[in-house]
Amino acid sequence: MTTHDSGIALKRTPLYEQHRALGARLVEFGGWEMPVQYTSILAEHEAVRTHAGLFDVSHMGEFKVEGAGALAFLQSLVPNDVAHLAMHQALYAQFCNADGNVLDDLLIYRLAEEQYMLVVNAGNIEKDLAWVKAHAHHNEHVTITNQSDFTALLALQGPKAQAILQPLTEVDLASIRYYCCAAGLVDGVNCLISRTGYTGEDGFELYCAPVDVGSLWNKLLAIGTPQGLLPTGLGARDTLRLEAALCLYGHELDEQTNPLEAGLGWTVKLKKAESFVGKDVLQRVKEQGPRKKLVGIEMLDRGIARGDYNVYDNEQAIGVVTSGAPGPTVHKNIAMAYVDASHAVVGKAIQVDIRGKRLAAQIVPLPFYKRQK
Amino acid sequence: MAKLQHPENLKYSKTDEWIRVEGNLATLGISDYAQDQLGDIVYIELPWGADENISDEAKFGDIESVKATSELLSPLSGKIVKVNENLKDTPELINDQPYEAGWMLVVEMSNPAELANLMDAAEYQQYLQGR
Numbered sequence: 001m002t003t004h005d006s007g008i009a010l011k012r013t014p015l016y017e018q019h020r021a022l023g024a025r026l027v028e029f030g031g032w033e034m035p036v037q038y039t040s041i042l043a044e045h046e047a048v049r050t051h052a053g054l055f056d057v058s059h060m061g062e063f064k065v066e067g068a069g070a071l072a073f074l075q076s077l078v079p080n081d082v083a084h085l086a087m088h089q090a091l092y093a094q095f096c097n098a099d100g101n102v103l104d105d106l107l108i109y110r111l112a113e114e115q116y117m118l119v120v121n122a123g124n125i126e127k128d129l130a131w132v133k134a135h136a137h138h139n140e141h142v143t144i145t146n147q148s149d150f151t152a153l154l155a156l157q158g159p160k161a162q163a164i165l166q167p168l169t170e171v172d173l174a175s176i177r178y179y180c181c182a183a184g185l186v187d188g189v190n191c192l193i194s195r196t197g198y199t200g201e202d203g204f205e206l207y208c209a210p211v212d213v214g215s216l217w218n219k220l221l222a223i224g225t226p227q228g229l230l231p232t233g234l235g236a237r238d239t240l241r242l243e244a245a246l247c248l249y250g251h252e253l254d255e256q257t258n259p260l261e262a263g264l265g266w267t268v269k270l271k272k273a274e275s276f277v278g279k280d281v282l283q284r285v286k287e288q289g290p291r292k293k294l295v296g297i298e299m300l301d302r303g304i305a306r307g308d309y310n311v312y313d314n315e316q317a318i319g320v321v322t323s324g325a326p327g328p329t330v331h332k333n334i335a336m337a338y339v340d341a342s343h344a345v346v347g348k349a350i351q352v353d354i355r356g357k358r359l360a361a362q363i364v365p366l367p368f369y370k371r372q373k
Numbered sequence: 374m375a376k377l378q379h380p381e382n383l384k385y386s387k388t389d390e391w392i393r394v395e396g397n398l399a400t401l402g403i404s405d406y407a408q409d410q411l412g413d414i415v416y417i418e419l420p421w422g423a424d425e426n427i428s429d430e431a432k433f434g435d436i437e438s439v440k441a442t443s444e445l446l447s448p449l450s451g452k453i454v455k456v457n458e459n460l461k462d463t464p465e466l467i468n469d470q471p472y473e474a475g476w477m478l479v480v481e482m483s484n485p486a487e488l489a490n491l492m493d494a495a496e497y498q499q500y501l502q503g504r
Contacts, residue, residue: 329455
């Protein structure tokens with residue numbers, strides 16, 4: 001129940017006043033003052049699963065990478081295969097360091113023939129920019145621009161997302177496939193409309209200019225509220241992404257963890273033509289198998305496993321929880337954890353040390369929640 | 374957002390517990406401010422057995438909201454004579470009625486002088502504004 005007192009001024013999104021007016025509880029997140037909840041995390045979580053939720057995620061960072069060398073440059077920087085991207089398609093990837101460990105995870109959009117947009121985590125903007133620029137040093141075929149201060153971002157998520165958004169745009173939303181995007185007007189505002197999200201539900205993310213995001217936010221709330229939409233904070237975003245087993249940087253991903261350990265092997269393309277930072281190590285990890293693995297945990301005893309709690313196989317410490325919470329949709333207390341690879345077996349009985357008590361839990365498959373399509 | 378209530382007939386601690394005194398008995402719970410800060414409460418651990426002793430500023434339980442775990446700190450010393458068993462299965466009572474159905478413990482005070490360290494409603498209100 002303490003608030004930040006770091007003394008560092010927190011950044012605010014263009015929607016700060018809207019959040020205040022809605023009675024949001026604001027907290028520090030990645031150097032930003034962000035709404036953690038408006039009314040109740042449980043109610044907001046439920047709204048996204050059953051109707052819709054609207055998130056301000058303008059704190060996210062956006063870089064433009066363009067030029068004749070843009071593709072080759074990105075190929076050298078991320079383990080995923082950017083060459084596969086069609087126009088207006090998006091790809092999930094990571095920046096890895098030479099040890100193969102994760103500096104950040106990101107989305108890469110291909111917006112034009114030789115133009116890409118990278119969307120990175122708010123808390124890593126400076127680090128990522130320095131990393132990307134250092135690798136582009138002396139490369140005259142690629143230009144990197146930090147657009148973060150000129151880009152606002154809303155996430156409209158949930159089964160009603162398309163029905164709420166469609167009346168506001170002439171873009172045929174049904175034609176935008178998952179992980180694809182289209183440029184177009186939404187309520188007269190220039191947007192990049194992307195069928196992406198971080199909740200395990202269908203939905204859209206809308207990139208626009210900061211000056212326009214206020215009216216767009218108000219309009220979406222006005223249209224969506226009668227259809228069950230709630231403004232939704234980072235608290236519900238966290239429980240939603242946990243149920244969907246989506247990694248959060250600083251929890252499941254960090255500079256001590258490689259993507260193979262995180263279960264992101266599908267994003268590591270060791271066979272692509274170009275080499276990339278961290279490839280040698282990731283090749284070796286792939287051959288020998290990761291030493292730790294991300295697993296799902298379901299509590300059997302009453303208790304909630306939180307980040308940093310230790311995981312045991314009887315007397316033996318086998319790992320550490322990365323994220324944990326009550327899963328509002330799955331109605332179980334769930335967590336993700338890294339455990340030694342030899343213990344990463346679905347069905348295995350384990351214990352979590354919750355404030356000095358070893359409580360019974362078991363390893364379960366990920367994700368905890370998968371939406372019915 | 375509904376306005377937070379801090380009834381005048383109660384005492385409050387700096388760690389956001391409320392205390393209702395009746396003779397030698399003190400009933401305690403957490404304030405409206407505290408439940409609002411925590412958000413949706415999903416689980417609480419109290420000394421269910423009663424008959425245990427608690428002491429001033431010592432931990433007497435843990436409370437879990439969706440987002441985080443917090444410790445419950447005792448505002449006074451004494452013997453626990455009653456625990457609100459309803460909170461085991463319906464901890465959300467603490468959100469809904471922090472001063473009524475959301476009470477946590479009844480304690481037989483061993484050192485009523487400790488009450489002097491607590492705030493009245495006006496002082497607590499002022500204390501909250503300074504946070």
